[in-house]
Amino acid sequence: MSLRGAILKLKPYTAGKPINEVKREFGLKEVIKLASNENPLGCSPLVCEVIKGLAGQVNLYPDSSNFDLKNELAKELNVEPEMLFLGTGSDSIIRAICSVFIDPGDESIMGEISFQRYEDNTKIMGGNVIKVPMKNYKLDVEKMVQSITDKTKVLWFCSPNNPTGPIIKRQELLSVIDKIPKSVILVMDEAYYEYVDDPEYPQTINLLEKYPNVIILRTFSKAYGLAGLRVGYGIANENIAKYINSVIGPFDVNLIAQSAAIAALKDKEFLRKVVKLNKESREYFYYEFSKMGLEYIESQANFVMVNLKVDDKIVFNELLKRGVIVRPGYLFEMPGWLRVSTGTMEQNEKFILALKDVLNGMR
Ligand SMILES: Cc1ncc(COP(=O)(O)O)c(C=O)c1O
Structure with a gap:
C-alpha cells in the first residue's frame, strides 16, 4: 500500500x-x-410529511441536477440557479472548493480558532494551512489578508465563527476585501446565517457581482434542522459554480434531502x-x-x-x-x-x- x-x-x-x-x-x-x-x-412538520411520503421512492436515484431545489433556492436568494451548487452538507462543499483550487504546496488561510474542516480538506489536497491568531476571539481579518502570499489560494472567513461565535461586520469586511487579489478565493462560511441578528452583518450576496472571487456557503443543517439529511449549498459566480459542480458527485444530495430542503424553505x-x-x-x-x-x-x-x-x-x-x-x-x-x-x-x-x-x- x-x-x-x-x-x-x-x-x-x-x-x-x-x-x-x-x-x-x-x-x-x-x-x-x-x-x-x-x-x-427538530425540523419543520412540513419536512416530516414530505419525508414520510418519499419512503416508497428510495429505489430511484435522485435528480442529479437538483433542478427543483436549485430553483427554489434561486428564488429565495434572488440569484440565478447557475450560481448555486449543492452538496452533502456544506462540509462536502468545503472539500470541493479545496479540490478545485488547492494543489500540493499551496496555502489556505484561516483563523487560529475556527472550523477544523478547512484545515483537514486543505491538507487532503497536499496544501498547507496558515493559522492567524485571533483578535479577542474574533477573526483578525486584517492580519489574515496581510498573510496572503503567492502560494495562497483560499481565505476562510467563518461568520459567525465556529467555535467562538462573533461575526465579521460589514465595515470590517469592506475594509479588507479590496486588498484580496482576485486570484485568491474568499470563502464566506455562513453556516449560522439565519441566527444572526446584528444589523451590521453584511449581506454578502450583494458582493458577488463586484468580487468574482467570493464563494458563500450556507447549510440546511442548523436553523432548518436537517443535519441528519446532509444538505448544504454554495453561491458564487457562474464560472466558479460550474467548476465546483464538476467535482461534486452527481447524486451527492439524496432524493429525500432534496425534497425536504424545499419544504424547509417554505416553512417560514x-x-x-x-x-x-x-x-x-x-x-x-x-x-x-x-x-x-x-x-x-x-x-x-x-x-x-x-x-x-x-x-x-x-x-x-x-x-x-x-x-x-x-x-x-x-x-x-x-x-x-x-x-x-x-x-x-x-x-x-x-x-x-x-x-x-x-x-x-x-x-
Ligand atoms: C462553520 C461551519 N461550516 C460548515 C459546517 C458544516 O455543516 P454541514 O456539513 O452540516 O452543512 C459546520 C458544521 O458544524 C460549521 O460549523
Missing part, C-alpha cells in the same frame, strides 16, 4: 459524542446533547420559532454565566463559549455523568472553556444546573 504523504498528516475530526453512546457508557436513561449545534426543535413560521428560541437561549446563558461570574463570548450563532477557568476535560466528563453532552474547549485549542449549543429552555436549564453542580464540586 502506498499512501499519499498528505493523508498521513491528517488528524481525525472529533465529532460530538452520540447520545446513545453516553447512555450506554454511564447507564443513563435521559441524555441531552448540546454539543453539535443541532436544532433542538418554523424558522422564526427557531431563531426566537435561540435568541432567548443565548440570553439565558449570558445571564446565568454572569451570575456565576464566568466570562463568555457573545455569539451570533446557536452556541456560546464560556470560560470555566478549570480543567475542561474534567468538567466535560462530569457533565456526561449527569447526562449532558457539550464540547470541551481543549478540542479547539481553548483549554478551560466549554462550547455549549443552545437547546430547548428545559435543556438549557438542565445544563446550567448540572454545570453549577460540577463547578461547586470542584471548588
Whole structure:
C-alpha cells in the first residue's frame, strides 16, 4: 500500500459524542446533547410529511441536477440557479472548493480558532494551512489578508465563527476585501446565517457581482434542522459554480434531502420559532454565566463559549455523568472553556444546573 504523504498528516475530526453512546457508557436513561449545534426543535412538520411520503421512492436515484431545489433556492436568494451548487452538507462543499483550487504546496488561510474542516480538506489536497491568531476571539481579518502570499489560494472567513461565535461586520469586511487579489478565493462560511441578528452583518450576496472571487456557503443543517439529511449549498459566480459542480458527485444530495430542503424553505413560521428560541437561549446563558461570574463570548450563532477557568476535560466528563453532552474547549485549542449549543429552555436549564453542580464540586 502506498499512501499519499498528505493523508498521513491528517488528524481525525472529533465529532460530538452520540447520545446513545453516553447512555450506554454511564447507564443513563435521559441524555441531552448540546454539543453539535443541532436544532433542538427538530425540523419543520412540513419536512416530516414530505419525508414520510418519499419512503416508497428510495429505489430511484435522485435528480442529479437538483433542478427543483436549485430553483427554489434561486428564488429565495434572488440569484440565478447557475450560481448555486449543492452538496452533502456544506462540509462536502468545503472539500470541493479545496479540490478545485488547492494543489500540493499551496496555502489556505484561516483563523487560529475556527472550523477544523478547512484545515483537514486543505491538507487532503497536499496544501498547507496558515493559522492567524485571533483578535479577542474574533477573526483578525486584517492580519489574515496581510498573510496572503503567492502560494495562497483560499481565505476562510467563518461568520459567525465556529467555535467562538462573533461575526465579521460589514465595515470590517469592506475594509479588507479590496486588498484580496482576485486570484485568491474568499470563502464566506455562513453556516449560522439565519441566527444572526446584528444589523451590521453584511449581506454578502450583494458582493458577488463586484468580487468574482467570493464563494458563500450556507447549510440546511442548523436553523432548518436537517443535519441528519446532509444538505448544504454554495453561491458564487457562474464560472466558479460550474467548476465546483464538476467535482461534486452527481447524486451527492439524496432524493429525500432534496425534497425536504424545499419544504424547509417554505416553512417560514418554523424558522422564526427557531431563531426566537435561540435568541432567548443565548440570553439565558449570558445571564446565568454572569451570575456565576464566568466570562463568555457573545455569539451570533446557536452556541456560546464560556470560560470555566478549570480543567475542561474534567468538567466535560462530569457533565456526561449527569447526562449532558457539550464540547470541551481543549478540542479547539481553548483549554478551560466549554462550547455549549443552545437547546430547548428545559435543556438549557438542565445544563446550567448540572454545570453549577460540577463547578461547586470542584471548588
Ligand atoms: C462553520 C461551519 N461550516 C460548515 C459546517 C458544516 O455543516 P454541514 O456539513 O452540516 O452543512 C459546520 C458544521 O458544524 C460549521 O460549523
